[in-house]
Amino acid sequence: MRNRLLSGPYLVWMALFTLIPLVIVLYYALTDSATGSFTLSNLAALHNYFPIFLRSVWLAVVSSMICLLLGYPVAWRIAQARPSRQRFLYMLVMLPMCISFLLRTLAWVSLLEDTGIINNLIRALGLRPLPLIRNSGAVVLGMVYNYLPYMIMPLYTVIMKIDRRLVEAAQDLGCDGRRVFLKVTLPLSVPGIVSGITMVFVPAVSTFYISQKLGGPGTALIGDVIESQFKAAYNPNLGAAMSLFLMVLVLACIAVMNKFTGEDERVATV
């Protein structure tokens, strides 16, 4: 009884700011903009944007994978360090997040632009400037840069908790370093990998600011289209339908990822 009371404020919060908005999104997605009557035409219009959905998912998957490859060694190394050192290293990982996300992305713009810092340097050396900005690569770079801490955090927490005795037992039984990693450390860090990928993938797939600043006209993501529907085109119905579909897509992706973990270590879906 007491526990239920304690969770009360949060449940009210959830109902007001998560459930009701979701119902509103659903309502807009299923109604016509002019008459307000029930229609499926918004959902039917989604097929025009299928390539953009795919592009968003693709770029988000690529950035999650790169984050994993970059983040895992870092998380592992931090978990191995002395405890006092660990706190310091962990803080270093978190440090970029103290600066506004928008500012960090804009900083990348001024680095990568045709007249940016890097290209000016290249030009000063007498070489041809590189096309660094306005392509998918730059968008992936922006995503990896911004979301890498979200990958390292859960990985670090999970790897740190791995029982050292299991590693020692494997070594005692004759495993070399590579096999200890493959047979003990890696399988035990799967929950961290899955929640890390989820925490990178979900914001990456719905981002719009990064692709607007670092991408070109050809790299519009679904977040950009949704933003334009609400901000400029004033077609909230189509925007809501897109958001709804994106939500389903994200839930499906999380469900797939949960297949990789055991029964008791699933990532919460909502």
Place this chain on the structure above:
Amino acid sequence: MRKIASRAFAVTLAAMLFAAALGFMRARAEGDDAKSGEGTTINVYNWGQYISDGADGSIDVNAAFTEATGIKVNYMTYDSNETLYSKLKTGGSTYDVIIPSDYMIARLIREGLLAELDFNNIPNYRYVDEAYKNTAYDPENKYSVPYTWGCVGVIYNKKYVDEADVGGWDLLWNDKYAGKILMFDNPRDAFGIAELSLGYSLNTEDPAELRAAADLLLKQRPLVQSYVMDQIFSKMEREEAWAAPYYAGDYLTMLRENDNLAFYYPREGFNLFIDAMCIPAGSDNKEAAEAYINFMCDPSVSGQNLDYLGYSTPISGAKDYMDPALAASEVAYPSEETLARGQTFLNLSDKTLQEMESLWLGVKTAGGSSGLIYAAAGIAAIIIALAIIFIRRRRKLARRRSMYSK
């Protein structure tokens, strides 16, 4: 000992906070003297970079208004008429003064989103030139007071763009400058340019003509660096881009930062616009808002404000307060002969607007390498499916093994 120290610290802190609060209250009380509009704050929602804000020794218009009337100004900006429209339509925010363009004013009037102005509170309206009264968008002069007017032309960088390529809208379709061309990020201006290039009216409602314009924009897309509005300032000034269509007044602002920039009015014709001040229906401070509009129509304010902005004034008397070079500028005040090529936007029917919006979205999102993306997605799906099957099998095996070992 430590405890005492921390308590002493807490007491000092509390005392400091109290003193600060007292000082703040006194400052508030002192500010509350005579002026009539004291205590009211109006929300002004204007285009970005569209008011003289005190930079480079210019007049700070909002501060001057607060000084004159005591009314505080909460100033916010938007980057296109369409953004403004969405904000008004979504509700939730109340604005007291907005400055949309002609065609958007007509649309807002049609949808009942504007309040009728009380011209008794705007005596300075008498300074506005007759040419900017009884306009097509507000034929009875009930809802709007002109703020500026101007034209759309092409801004280019003399350092990179060949003079031979200059003169028409086709510069923006010239693949010599691929990746260095900017384009409007709003459907009305972008379609307007395509329609002028094709020789159509700016206000065509013919679906076939709209589609042809969209096709032309699609053809331009691979050459476009970005679709932008206010970002154009920094991109042109830093030479990140070399050619862009934009408003003449903003060219004069950019020219101050980079004198390699040049400007022309395309031979096929161009858009001539009036931006006017309106009060949205539901404004809480209508009288204060009217005072603001009145203040803006004061010839000396308009003159100093537009002297900084570079846009053209609808109040001839204001030219006396401007830099004479600007008042004589062919860019800000084109000759009758040039102006004859200008066309104004009229409001379009809802059906055409919707059609244009969806064509515009198509232009902006047309898939580049969608075939490759489909292939990649297919391969990824197969890999994931295989991985899931593999893991399930292993898990089943492991379970069976552990059953036997028990």
